[in-house]
Structure formats: C-alpha cells, structure tokens
Amino acid sequence: MTEERDDEPQPSGELAIQTIAMPQDANWNGDIFGGWLVSQMDLAGAVCARKAARGRVATVAIDSMSFLRPVPVGAVVSCYTELLDVGRSSMNIRVEVWIRSMGEVAKVTEGLFTFVAIDETGRTRAVR
Numbered sequence: 001m002t003e004e005r006d007d008e009p010q011p012s013g014e015l016a017i018q019t020i021a022m023p024q025d026a027n028w029n030g031d032i033f034g035g036w037l038v039s040q041m042d043l044a045g046a047v048c049a050r051k052a053a054r055g056r057v058a059t060v061a062i063d064s065m066s067f068l069r070p071v072p073v074g075a076v077v078s079c080y081t082e083l084l085d086v087g088r089s090s091m092n093i094r095v096e097v098w099i100r101s102m103g104e105v106a107k108v109t110e111g112l113f114t115f116v117a118i119d120e121t122g123r124t125r126a127v128r
C-alpha cells in the first residue's frame with residue numbers, strides 16, 4: 001500500500017472524468033497517444049463548462065498544453081477541472097490529468113481550455 005504524504009503534490013480542481021488507458025490508444029512507443037489525452041481533457045473541460053453554462057458549449061481554444069510524462073497502457077487516468085474565469089459567453093478552464101499506475105500517482109498533462117456557451121443554432125449566448 002502507498003502512503004499519502006501531506007507534502008506530496010495533489011490534483012487541483014474537481015474530478016470530471018476517470019477512465020483506463022487502453023492498448024488501442026497507444027502510440028509507436030507503447031505509451032498513450034497525446035491526442036487521446038487531449039481528447040479526454042476536452043471531454044473533462046466540457047463537463048465542467050456545461051455545468052457552469054447550464055447547456056451547450058463548444059471548445060474555442062486550447063492553450064498551454066504541457067505533456068509532463070508518458071502514460072503507460074493500463075494506467076487509471078483522472079481528469080480534474082477548475083473554472084478559472086467566466087466572461088460573457090466564455091469560460092477558461094484548467095484541466096489537469098493525473099494517473100495511477102503501479103501504485104504511483106503522478107500528474108502527466110495540464111492545459112488551459114476556453115469554452116463558449118452556445119444556443120441551439122450554434123450562436124454564442126451569455127453564460128449567466
């Protein structure tokens with residue numbers, strides 16, 4: 001069993017989605033594709049944005065993506081989100097991805113996503 005220590009870094013934000021990295025998502029090195037991770041982060045950000053906007057949203061920008069370490073097949077992948085800022089129709093959301101693999105917990109990716117609240121016709125609408 002791994003002990004949790006107070007001085008160890010912890011995920012910041014709310015758990016939005018959790019899944020397992022599967023073999024079909026691996027790249028030529030045997031680790032997980034960055035594109036698959038970005039896709040999970042986009043989904044996690046959308047969960048957070050839809051909650052804040054109480055309805056449809058679209059991703060308008062992804063900034064500051066950092067891939068900190070590779071993700072092995074079989075790792076439990078957890079995406080955490082934090083709503084940083086809300087404009088008229090836009091929401092800035094930080095997404096962190098943490099993995100649990102072989103008893104170790106680590107942050108593997110982080111990025112800043114901007115979502116926009118949209119109506120049924122795809123036009124922007126006020127978040128609040």
Ligand SMILES: CC(=O)SCCNC(=O)CCNC(=O)[C@H](O)C(C)(C)COP(=O)(O)OP(=O)(O)OC[C@H]1O[C@@H](n2cnc3c(N)ncnc32)[C@H](O)[C@@H]1OP(=O)(O)O
Pocket residue numbers: 042046057058059060061086087088089090091114116118122123124
């Ligand atoms: C969950 C998904 O994966 S969705 C699929 C991928 N995403 C898409 O297909 C979206 C395609 N893009 C679009 O349909 C349009 O660009 C829209 C509807 C999102 C926005 O339409 P626009 O005409 O650009 O809207 P507008 O210029 O008024 O900007 C809307 C808001 O987004 C912000 N914004 C627009 N572009 C950017 C950008 N590149 N970076 C950061 N914020 C931006 C604006 O500042 C504005 O914020 P505010 O309302 O809080 O002041």
